[in-house]
Amino acid sequence: MTTTATTQDAADLDNSDLLNLVGLFSETEIELRDKVRGFVDARIRPNIADWYENAVFPREIVAEMGDLGLLGMHLHGYGCPGRSAVEYGLAALELEAGDSGLRTFVSVQGSLAMSAIHKFGSEAQKNRYLPGMAKGEIIGCFGLTEPTAGSDPGSMATTATRNDDGSWTLNGAKRWIGLASIADIAVIWAATDEGIRGFLVPTDTMGFTATPIEQKLSMRASIQCDIDIVDVQLPAEAVLPDVRGLKGPFSCLNEARYGIMWGAMGAARDSYEVALKYAQERMQFDKPLSGYQITQQKLVNMVLEIQKGILVAVQTGRLKDAGTLDPIQISVGKLNNCREAITICREARAMLGGNGITLEYSPLRHANNLESVRTYEGTDEVHTLILGRHITGEQAFR
Ligand code: TGC
Numbered sequence: 001m002t003t004t005a006t007t008q009d010a011a012d013l014d015n016s017d018l019l020n021l022v023g024l025f026s027e028t029e030i031e032l033r034d035k036v037r038g039f040v041d042a043r044i045r046p047n048i049a050d051w052y053e054n055a056v057f058p059r060e061i062v063a064e065m066g067d068l069g070l071l072g073m074h075l076h077g078y079g080c081p082g083r084s085a086v087e088y089g090l091a092a093l094e095l096e097a098g099d100s101g102l103r104t105f106v107s108v109q110g111s112l113a114m115s116a117i118h119k120f121g122s123e124a125q126k127n128r129y130l131p132g133m134a135k136g137e138i139i140g141c142f143g144l145t146e147p148t149a150g151s152d153p154g155s156m157a158t159t160a161t162r163n164d165d166g167s168w169t170l171n172g173a174k175r176w177i178g179l180a181s182i183a184d185i186a187v188i189w190a191a192t193d194e195g196i197r198g199f200l201v202p203t204d205t206m207g208f209t210a211t212p213i214e215q216k217l218s219m220r221a222s223i224q225c226d227i228d229i230v231d232v233q234l235p236a237e238a239v240l241p242d243v244r245g246l247k248g249p250f251s252c253l254n255e256a257r258y259g260i261m262w263g264a265m266g267a268a269r270d271s272y273e274v275a276l277k278y279a280q281e282r283m284q285f286d287k288p289l290s291g292y293q294i295t296q297q298k299l300v301n302m303v304l305e306i307q308k309g310i311l312v313a314v315q316t317g318r319l320k321d322a323g324t325l326d327p328i329q330i331s332v333g334k335l336n337n338c339r340e341a342i343t344i345c346r347e348a349r350a351m352l353g354g355n356g357i358t359l360e361y362s363p364l365r366h367a368n369n370l371e372s373v374r375t376y377e378g379t380d381e382v383h384t385l386i387l388g389r390h391i392t393g394e395q396a397f398r
Contacts, residue, residue, distance in 0.1 A: 015276060016269055019307050024314050025090070032087045036094040039068055044098030049359040051221040055214075057101070058221070059182065066136030070095075070106050072114035074255075079131030080114070085320035089262035089313055096263035097270040100369035101222030103263045108178040109133060111255035113140025116187045116198055120240040120248060125200060129185060141183040141203075141210075143174035143227055144249045150176075151382050152397075153189070153196075154246055158229060160190035160199060166236035170199060170207075172229045176376065180210035180225035187240075188229065189249050198240035198248055207232040218372045254327050257377045258320060261333030264341035264373060265309045267366040271348035272302040274362055278352055289351070298347055305340040312336055328390050335383035338374040342367055 013020065043061060051058055065071055069081040074088040096103040114133050117125055132138035149156045158172025170190055180186060186201045201208055207230040212223050276299055279290035289295045312333045319325040345367035349356040356364055374380055389395050
């Protein structure tokens with residue numbers, strides 16, 4: 001008996017899914033994917049060019065994302081949706097097919113701010129913040145990076161000093177902090193006598209100021225801020241009690257990096273699909289661009305890398321759901337999928353010719369966004385060195 005596909009079967013294959021990877025997902029996972037895809041089609045695609053051009057983060061979309069169960073979606077209890085890692089990944093992919101800035105919102109809220117509270121908070125902190133954050137009624141941010149501490153957060157200059165009565169005084173500055181100017185609560189990591197610790201800082205606390213960074217060429221439909229922290233006074237119970245040291249913030253970065261490896265493939269898939277459609281419709285020298293060998297080679301290279309990137313993400317997600325995922329494996333996916341996605345988006349832009357530099361088409365917007373995505377949560381270089389350290393046993397950061 002032969003297992004070779006018939007011509008009819010081959011014709012039915014999805015041009016974006018030649019390996020039929022959809023067969024790797026359960027009905028529940030597909031249902032969730034389709035729900036998020038529908039949301040992106042209805043709410044993000046029609047508006048994203050304007051949001052991007054005018055540098056608008058659509059605040060009104062936050063509650064809609066809460067209603068859809070996208071906020072803290074892989075967290076359990078405390079009003080969180082309790083979805084699997086693979087479901088979270090599929091949602092990230094579909095959101096980023098819309099725009100990286102909107103996926104970043106979900107990441108900062110759920111994978112960073114909520115996950116820090118969920119992993120390391122007291123019962124009182126979890127009950128106070130997580131249900132409202134899952135609904136989108138409370139917005140959170142995550143302050144780790146500083147003006148002079150990016151790849152090396154261990155060199156942070158922000159300090160928290162314990163006062164005689166057990167309360168805390170914080171001083172310092174953070175940079176590139178997503179959502180900070182619209183956030184209600186900030187998770188701020190600071191150096192203390194006991195190592196690095198996390199603090200929950202209500203953003204209306206005196207001495208806390210968040211200022212959006214302007215004139216960005218990337219992530220324009222998203223907010224990133226500078227934060228100044230000047231003699232911020234916090235009660236003893238503002239500290240996250242259950243972690244000390246860099247493994248606290250790094251554990252949260254694992255969650256965000258995991259979502260990114262899926263999301264990047266969404267931007268890549270959208271760019272590929274736009275380039276394919278354009279090539280099939282655009283006539284030059286009396287035939288469609290898709291009839292030229294160089295165009296076909298570009299499209300094939302794109303779809304191969306998208307399929308491989310999704311396989312990497314699915315395997316990583318299954319390991320995460322099984323509870324056996326090592327952070328090293330997250331670096332594999334974050335590095336590979338961001339690197340391939342930006343190449344795909346740039347190639348797609350080139351295939352659109354001059355039309356590709358307008359916001360009428362998504363690839364250059366995606367490529368510009370991915371400049372941020374490949375930089376935050378560990379640059380390509382940081383993930384290369386994490387993997388290099390693992391395979392050689394030699395640490396090459398310093
Ligand atoms: P190292 O000595 O390797 O580790 C220090 C401690 O951390 C533990 N650890 C981890 N734990 C959990 N998950 C991980 N992935 C971990 N990696 C390390 C480690 O076991 C150790 O624990 P312990 O108990 O022994 O103390 O630390 P290192 O400083 O040598 O690490 C080097 C390096 C380069 C890997 C690390 O510094 C790194 O990952 N740098 C990149 C940082 C980064 O990704 N920054 C981006 C942050 S994004 C941001 O702040 C803005 S939020 C996004 C937004 O708001 O939009």
